[in-house]
Structures are given as structure tokens and as C-alpha cells.
Amino acid sequence: MIDVDGLHKLYGDFAAVQGLSFRVGPGEVLGLVGPNGAGKTTTIRSVAGIIIPTRGRIRIAGHDLADDPVAAKSALAFIPDEPHLFEYLTVEEHLRFVARLYRMGDVSDRIPGLLEELDLSDKRGALPGELSRGMKQKLAIACGLLHEPKALLLDEPLTGLDPVGIRRMKSTITRRAAAGTAVILSSHLLHLVEEICTRVLVMRRGRVAAFGTIADILAGRPELKSRKLEDVFLALIGQEGEKAEP
């Protein structure tokens, strides 16, 4: 569903991503983790068609992102950590706007259910300026889910959400995956990654530090087996010496 082959992204002499290849199949949730500056956001934004890779191919639902960007982007949804909304469109109008962009026809019957799922039903006539940070994030998520994407890209999806919102968000992601959506999720929240991701891609300095299920990764590094997830992560990114404050 999402095929990344030999992805390189250079900024001048600096290589943000180097030779990254992976595949996310239908129903899989890939967790993208790594320290700041590891190349996670560059990767996810390249897969979303926002950043143009220096080298490499990206295919979404069988469509090459470089050769047929419209078909590829029609099959994906990108939800950034910072919700970008249009100041003068109401919640419902945002959804109608997205429906037209993605050639979905009349979505009047689908809007109530989606708003209900994201707890936005009583805000359908509100402008973004009248929404809290968490509600804005939910609206951005609703916009991303409306066209039922085959590939879902989430960058820190829990930012700004309250505990109820977090629970709903996790449930939404797993439900979409169960329905056959390929999901890439970039997050610093290791417990989230552990809870809902089927596989994990650990990045370090633009390269793959580890890739597979958590069990696979631990199998490859037996010395880490008895450690906490946080320690495993630090070991994988080469920060083993970092000690938690007592």
C-alpha cells in the first residue's frame, strides 16, 4: 500500500534521509520513531508528497508519487502535528471543502457520523478561532479521514488532545487499520507506538537504526530484552548513557 524505495533527501550537503526503504501493507500500523532531527518528519512529508525526494521512489496504493501525484495523493491523508485550518471556514465547511477536493460527491450523510466519532457534533457551525487546540486537531483528523484514505500518515497525532480524545484517537487509528488502511505514525510517545503499531522503524541520522516488530528488534538485540522500552529506544539511537532523573 505504501512502498518507499531508496528514499534520499539532501539539503545542500546535509543528508536528512539516506537510502530509506520500507513497505507498509494494508492493515499495518508502522511507528516511525527516532530522536529530534532523525529524519522522521522529512520521511513522512516526503511520503505525503509535500517534500520532493532527492532520490528514490514512493508508491501509494500502486500510484507513483512522482509520476501520478494526483492519483497517489487521492489515496492518502496527511495529518500534521500542528493543525492547519482555514480561518473563515466552519467545521462542516472544512469537510465539504475536502470532499470536493477529493472528488467524493455529496457527503452530507457521512458528515454527522464522522463528527460524532471525533466528538465535534456540537461544533459543526464553529469557526477554527472558536475551537480549542484539541478540537482543531480533531477537525484536522476528521478532514483527513473523510475520504477514507488507503494510506494514513500521522505526525504526532496525540498532540493537544485530552485523555478522552487520546483514547478516541487510538481507537480511530486501530479501527482504520483494521478496515485495511496502511498507517504510518510518527511519534515520540513510545507507549503509543508500543500499543498500536504493528511494526516500528527506528531512525537515526537519516538512516534505519532498526525495523520490524518490537519482538523482532529485541530478538536481534538479546542484550536489550529485559530492559524497559525507553531504554531499548535509547540504546537503538545510540544514547544508552542517558540516565533518567531520579
Add this chain to the structure above:
Amino acid sequence: MISVFGYLAWRSAHNRLARQLRQLRSPRYLAALLLGLAYVWFIVVGQRPTAMTGPAPDPRALELVGALALFGAVAWGWIFGVERRVLAFSPAEVTFLFSGPVSRQGLIQFKLLRNQLLILFNALLWTLILSRERFGVSSGLRVISIWVMLTTLSFHRLGASFVRTSLAEHGRLGVRHRLVSLGVLGATLIALAWSIADALPDVMAARDHDVRSFLSAAAEAAQRPVPNALTYPFRILVRPLAADTVTEWLAALWPAMVLLVLHYIWVVRADTAFEEAAAEVSLWRAEAFAARGGQSAPLSRKGPRRSLLRLSPNGWPAGAILWKNLVAATRTQRFRNAVLTLAGAGVIVGVLSFDAEGTLAEIAGWLAVFWAGILVLAGPQYVRNDLRGDLLKLDLLRSYPLRGWSVVLAEAGASTIMVTGIQLSLLGIGYLAFLGNRLMSPDLEQRSLLLLGSILLLPGVNLLGMLIQNGAALLYPVWVRLGTGRTAGVEALGQNLLMTIAFVALLSLTLILPAAIGGGAFLLLRTQLRTWAAAPGAILAIGVMLFEAALMVEWLGRIFERTDPATSGISL
């Protein structure tokens, strides 16, 4: 504290300039810089010999014209107000300064200091622009004169905004305040007219001679006690600019400096409503900033939730962007005011035009036609609900399943529709105003043809103008101010003037071919079709304009698809 503010302002400006200069490594930016320098050289140096011919202008006339211009700017500020923009702080400034141990006077000092960078830049720019004129003292002294003038005006704007904000907080700002301001302005104008009434015949007689004589006669009339007193504060500010020698300049400068200091004291002390108002405006702006990714268009909190414009579920996908931009425009207070004004003016003018005299309607008609013309140049610069606003959400735009050309067309198309709509409404008012005038030349048939021609041609002209403006934002996002707000105020007039001249030059360039082909067709067919030869001429011209627009859209679309948010320099 001043040193901290100075550090913040200086380092921010320094780093911003460094970032802009770093872009010169890109050939696109380097070429633009060279073109820009050549343009400034042409404006400043290239025309010097022409300006040196003829006698020097009368300094008193210059003083009068300058004083009246300043009077107009100040009156505009008091009547219509600009307090929201003047008081606003950036989200980072709100976070660090409002929550920090900074007094309200400190905040004002920071605001004044930050404006200085813009004022200094524009003072230098004006000195360059005016350097070919044969009046005044050396450039160095002229910079000081312009700096004093712009700083005083900037202080006045801030002071006026405090007063207006204070009145608003006490529920006294509204129609009554506007009526008072208009009343003061009206009384001033009547006093002026009355005091120079007996000198008017001389002034009008001089008008028949030439502009220089007219201005000299007007300046002579303005020397009378009443006009002299009324325009005195404005003259004080302009006088150093009109001084011919260093001695005259020194004598003219100190009263201007006194006025500047008085304004400073007024602004720093008149801070009653400042902190609350500035905090409220800034937090509101920060909230809106976060919601829309940095745009600074005025936000209407009372916007209707139901839009008059419905988005059809089917059709051209990028039509959603066009619809979104039009909805955004219709939800601003400014739009609603414009629609009400145009509708009211249309009805009144329509009724008055059948009056036997019809003079009032005709004055309104000329004004409407004049503003419709002005909008050809001003519209694409001020109506910015397009890529200039949406580039701040480039991430989002790039993730949509749309080709670059369709994004560019939809974005520029929305602003084109808005400007064309206003222009055609104004032209409609103009047409109505002269409907009862059977003696006028051009006659009714010719006027109808002109209106028809405008309906055909204006969308094309406006689209080209919008594509130039959007193209500049897309090609040079680091140098072009993004967001729906434009740098405004008297202090930014210099840079806006240069940008306007450059825009007019580019627009004229794109209109040469359509004008030549359309005009050629008109001349060829004129003998057979007479006035109606304008119709095929206009159709050909619009055809060429649309062809040019299509080429530009295709080109800009490719650039949009290649624009990398991470390296373009756009602050997302």
C-alpha cells in the same frame, strides 16, 4: 530594558536580512536583486537630467502640498482608525513580553523602537526617490528630515489609536466618534475655505496658467492667518524638507523636533488603554495566527455561519479552493461594508440620475469610475485572499490531490473575481449616474459599449495582475510579505510606492500584446463597423490576455509543484 528591546529588534532585523541575503545563492533571487537594483537606479539616477531642467519648484508650494498630504493622512487615521494593526504584537512578543517583568511604558517603548527599523528604511528610500528633485539640502540632512516626519506621524498614529481604543473601551467609539471626527474635519475645511474665499479667484485664474503658478498662488493664499494656523503643525514637519540651505534647515528642524518630542511624551504617557487593548488585540491576533498559519487579515467575530456561496459537491476539485477564498472574503466586516456601500450608492445614484440637474449623481458617477480604474492597479495589491495568504499553509496545499496549475488558477481566480466584482459594481454605478444625461459625450450607445468592453476585458486584466502578484509570492517567498495583510501606514509608503511602480510596469508589459492586437483589430474594422469595431477588438484582446494568463498559470503551476516547503524559506 531599552537595551533588551534594542537587542531583540536589532538581532531580529539582522537575522532576517541575513536570511534574505542567503537566498541570493539562488540564481532566481540573484536575478531579481539585479533587476531591482537596475530599477531603483532607473528611478533615482536615470531620470536625473530630466528633473534638472526648468526652474526649481516654489518651496512654499511644496510645503503646502506636503502639509495637506499629511493632514489627509492624519484625518484618515482619526476617522477610520487603524488601531488593531498599530497595537498588535507578534505571538512570540506576547509570550515573552506580556508575561515578563515589562511595564506598559516598556511595551510602548518597544513598539516605538521596533517601528524605527521600518521608518529608517523608508526614510532612506524616500531620500533616494526624492534625490533627483531640485530642492532641499543634502541627502544626509534630508534623511533626518524625513525620519523626523515619519517618526512623528508614526507616534501620532499610535497616540490616535490609544485614544480610539480608550473611547471604544468606554463604549464611545462608533458612529458618534466618527461624526465628531468628521465634524472637526468639516469645520476645519469650512474655516479654510472661508478664510481664503476672496483669494480663490486669483488661485483659479492661476490654475488656467500652469500647475506651478496654481501651486504658488495656492501657497500664497495659504499664508493667511487662518490657513496658516490650521496647517501649522503639518508645515512644521514638512518645512525641513523644503529648506534650501543648512541654516534654513536648522531653523526649520528644531520646531519639528519639538513636535516629535511632544508626540513621544503623549504616546508614552497616554497608555491608559494600551496594555489591555494591546494584549487583547495581540492575543486575538495570535489565536487567529495559529488558526490560519500566519495571515493577518482582520477577523470578523460576528461572521455569519451560513455562507451565501454554496459549494457544489461535484465539479472541478480546485474549485473548492476558489470557493474557500471567496467565503473568507465574504465573512469579513470590510466586505459587508463594501457591499452595503455599493448597494446604497447604486440605489441613490440610480434615483438621482433621473433628476433634471443630476449633478450629485454625476459627481458620484465620476468618483465610481475613477475608483474602478484605480482598482486595476490597487486591487491586485490589496486583495490578497490567494496564494499570498495560503502559502503559509504550503504543507496542506501540497498534500492535496491537485496539479500545481489548478492550485495557482483557483487561488488567483478568487481574488480576480473579487476585484472584478467590485469594479463592475462601480462601473454600473457610473453608468447609472449618467443615464439621464443626453448631452454627454460619449453618448449612451458608446457608454454602453464601454461598459460591455469593461465586462469583457476587466477579468483578463485583473487575472494578469493577480498572477503577477501571486507569481512574486511563489518565486520570492522570502522577500515578499506573505499573509493577507499588507505593510501599511505612512511610514511604509516609500516601499509601497516602489512596489506599485514595479507592478504597474510588469502589468503594462503583459498588456502590450493584447492592446496591440485588440487595438489593431479595432482600427482595421472601424470604417466598416464604426463604434462597434470595439467588440471584435475587445474579444481579440481578451483572447490574447487569456492565452498569456494560461502560459503564466502553467509556468507558476510547475514552480508550485517544485517548491519545497523545507527549503523555500516560507515560515510555516
